[in-house]
Amino acid sequence: MAGDVILATSDVTMRFGGLAAVTDLSLAVRRGTIAGLIGPNGAGKTTCFNMITGFYKPTMGTIVFDGQEVTGLPPHKVCKAGIARTFQNIRLFGNETVLENVMIGRHLRQKTSWIDAVLFTPGYLREDKAMRAHCLELLAAVGLADLADEQASSLAYGAQRRLEIARALATEPSFLLLDEPAAGMNPQESEDLMGFVRTIRQDFDLTILLIEHDMKVVMGICEHIWVLDYGVTIAEGAPEAIRRDPKVILAYLGEEGGLHA
Amino acid sequence: MRRGQTVILNLVAVAALGGFLWLAEGNFDGYKIQILNLIAINIILALSLNLIYGFTGLFSLGHAGFMAIGAYICSILIMTPDQKDMLFLLEPAYDWVQNAQAPFLVAVLAGGLVAAAIGALVGFPLLRLGDDYLGIATLGFAEIIRVLANNFPRLTNGALGFKGIPDYANLWWNFGWCLVTLYVIVRLLKSNTGNVLKAIRDDEAAARAMGVNVFRYKLLSFTVGAFFAGVGGALLASLLTTIDPKMFLFTLTFNILMIVVAGGLGSLSGTVMAGIGITVLLEWLRVVENPVDIFGYELPGVPGMRMVVFSLALIMIILFRREGLMGMRELHWQSLFKVFSRGRA
Numbered sequence: 001m002a003g004d005v006i007l008a009t010s011d012v013t014m015r016f017g018g019l020a021a022v023t024d025l026s027l028a029v030r031r032g033t034i035a036g037l038i039g040p041n042g043a044g045k046t047t048c049f050n051m052i053t054g055f056y057k058p059t060m061g062t063i064v065f066d067g068q069e070v071t072g073l074p075p076h077k078v079c080k081a082g083i084a085r086t087f088q089n090i091r092l093f094g095n096e097t098v099l100e101n102v103m104i105g106r107h108l109r110q111k112t113s114w115i116d117a118v119l120f121t122p123g124y125l126r127e128d129k130a131m132r133a134h135c136l137e138l139l140a141a142v143g144l145a146d147l148a149d150e151q152a153s154s155l156a157y158g159a160q161r162r163l164e165i166a167r168a169l170a171t172e173p174s175f176l177l178l179d180e181p182a183a184g185m186n187p188q189e190s191e192d193l194m195g196f197v198r199t200i201r202q203d204f205d206l207t208i209l210l211i212e213h214d215m216k217v218v219m220g221i222c223e224h225i226w227v228l229d230y231g232v233t234i235a236e237g238a239p240e241a242i243r244r245d246p247k248v249i250l251a252y253l254g255e256e257g258g259l260h261a
Numbered sequence: 262m263r264r265g266q267t268v269i270l271n272l273v274a275v276a277a278l279g280g281f282l283w284l285a286e287g288n289f290d291g292y293k294i295q296i297l298n299l300i301a302i303n304i305i306l307a308l309s310l311n312l313i314y315g316f317t318g319l320f321s322l323g324h325a326g327f328m329a330i331g332a333y334i335c336s337i338l339i340m341t342p343d344q345k346d347m348l349f350l351l352e353p354a355y356d357w358v359q360n361a362q363a364p365f366l367v368a369v370l371a372g373g374l375v376a377a378a379i380g381a382l383v384g385f386p387l388l389r390l391g392d393d394y395l396g397i398a399t400l401g402f403a404e405i406i407r408v409l410a411n412n413f414p415r416l417t418n419g420a421l422g423f424k425g426i427p428d429y430a431n432l433w434w435n436f437g438w439c440l441v442t443l444y445v446i447v448r449l450l451k452s453n454t455g456n457v458l459k460a461i462r463d464d465e466a467a468a469r470a471m472g473v474n475v476f477r478y479k480l481l482s483f484t485v486g487a488f489f490a491g492v493g494g495a496l497l498a499s500l501l502t503t504i505d506p507k508m509f510l511f512t513l514t515f516n517i518l519m520i521v522v523a524g525g526l527g528s529l530s531g532t533v534m535a536g537i538g539i540t541v542l543l544e545w546l547r548v549v550e551n552p553v554d555i556f557g558y559e560l561p562g563v564p565g566m567r568m569v570v571f572s573l574a575l576i577m578i579i580l581f582r583r584e585g586l587m588g589m590r591e592l593h594w595q596s597l598f599k600v601f602s603r604g605r606a
């Protein structure tokens with residue numbers, strides 16, 4: 001099925017009072033690809049993520065994921081359908097340990113309940129052990145295995161970003177949304193991040209849509225890019241075409257002085 | 262530390278508690294035993310409130326309401342029909358109230374279950390409210406329960422309440438239920454469900470993104486908390502042998518809230534320690550309400566004075582040690598050993 005469209009939004013619009021944050025957005029993300037959503041500050045990128053993941057109900061339009069309409073579903077149902085996300089301003093469960101943060105992502109796939117925990121049923125003990133092992137593997141995959149018992153809020157910035165991704169992976173998504181994963185990283189860290197994103201796409205069989213301001217990252221890993229400006233899609237295509245598109249250059253010139261890539 | 266060792270140490274601690282209670286039963290006077298009983302019940306109540314407020318982040322002030330439900334249900338079930346015949350003076354009891362009877366264990370369980378059922382029922386609309394509104398709404402709920410108790414004399418004997426409730430709630434029952442409460446809540450919080458509740462407390466939006474049906478889990482926490490509040494109320498009714506609607510005023514919730522805040526929102530061991538400390542202090546502070554004699558001057562006692570002292574203490578905690586005794590930390594065997602070995606070195 002590689003190559004078919006896994007996520008399609010048709011003419012999705014989000015208005016907040018008089019402000020049209022996103023207008024007539026039509027994405028078609030192909031399965032197995034890494035796609036990008038870019039645009040100047042306030043262009044409406046995060047709003048798109050919030051609509052796709054059910055945090056905002058679009059004013060108009062429909063969102064179809066893997067053949068199933070998910071428009072207006074609450075976030076937990078969207079997650080269960082297979083869409084996971086990270087947040088632009090990292091949102092970890094700060095008082096919990098690194099391992100517990102990841103385990104919370106597993107609860108959807110759990111079969112035993114807390115009553116089994118009270119009764120010490122063999123099924124619970126088996127599942128709990130397997131779940132911990134699985135989560136430790138996930139932590140190893142993002143390079144945080146040594147920090148499993150640390151409190152999440154005590155992690156360094158880069159580690160917090162990776163933990164947020166591990167936590168998202170724990171929900172077993174087929175579609176992963178990353179909101180500015182390279183924010184606050186130095187060039188070397190951004191370079192590593194690109195390799196990391198490619199690796200998880202491969203290892204976890206993912207389709208990835210990411211928002212990013214770092215053009216080196218966007219042009220380096222995205223196979224297809226959508227560009228928003230004031231909520232309107234001003235361009236769409238392969239990185240090479242986007243880089244040369246006069247409308248895109250203009251939008252970015254107005255904002256921060258051109259595309260640095 | 263391995264699990265086996267922890268289990269053994271826990272069993273040793275329970276046995277030690279049993280030994281202590283056995284000694285206390287034989288040697289303590291009635292007043293001291295009463296304080297021990299109150300300690301057990303207050304710990305049950307505070308643990309259940311900490312589950313709701315400290316671990317799930319639901320600011321609920323409805324505990325007195327759930328306690329009242331547990332207390333009335335249990336009392337109705339353990340009083341004999343003859344007793345009830347004499348008691349319901351204003352209006353005769355409903356037939357099922359008049360005839361219902363059950364052994365103490367069943368009566369306490371029933372008190373908890375009815376409180377839980379009503380908790381789920383009121384939780385359904387209320388838990389969709391934001392934080393501050395939830396506090397006000399649950400406070401209102403507890404008040405409604407009290408007004409209902411006043412106005413349904415055929416069920417509750419109205420303002421007169423119940424007297425002569427059989428005093429089954431001895432040290433063994435109270436501490437037995439206290440251990441059950443502690444065990445169930447510890448197991449619940451140690452399971453992944455516990456992680457989910459804490460996730461909702463820490464960041465509700467992120468929890469939703471992780472697939473958590475936030476409302477369902479809030480309802481679970483609220484219902485389990487209501488159950489144990491009902492159990493605590495049931496035990497209290499049998500311990501005090503009299504109940505009436507005035508007993509379930511907001512001050513009752515306030516006492517429990519104080520234990521939870523003093524021990525640390527999100528720390529079970531903190532709740533246990535604060536439960537012991539504050540129950541003892543509350544009794545000890547009765548002194549300030551009695552007339553005192555200083556250098557030949559008679560100072561009159563001020564009724565309600567200990568609540569003033571306690572409110573001040575709560576304000577002090579909030580100002581100077583917001584996280585309470587333990588914050589969100591727990592006392593483990595391991596940490597105990599560390600303290601002791603450090604003391605020796």
Ligand SMILES: Nc1ncnc2c1ncn2[C@@H]1O[C@H](COP(=O)(O)OP(=O)(O)OP(=O)(O)O)[C@@H](O)[C@H]1O
Pocket residue numbers: 016019021039040041042043044045046047048088
């Ligand atoms: N809940 C909301 N209520 C009102 N306005 C909102 C809301 N969420 C977003 N907006 C507005 O919508 C517009 C788009 O915001 P959005 O966060 O989607 O931008 P963005 O492209 O992610 O920007 P950035 O690059 O700064 O993260 C902004 O003008 C913002 O103020």
Ligand SMILES: [Mg+2]
Pocket residue numbers: 045046047088
């Ligand atoms: Mg954004």
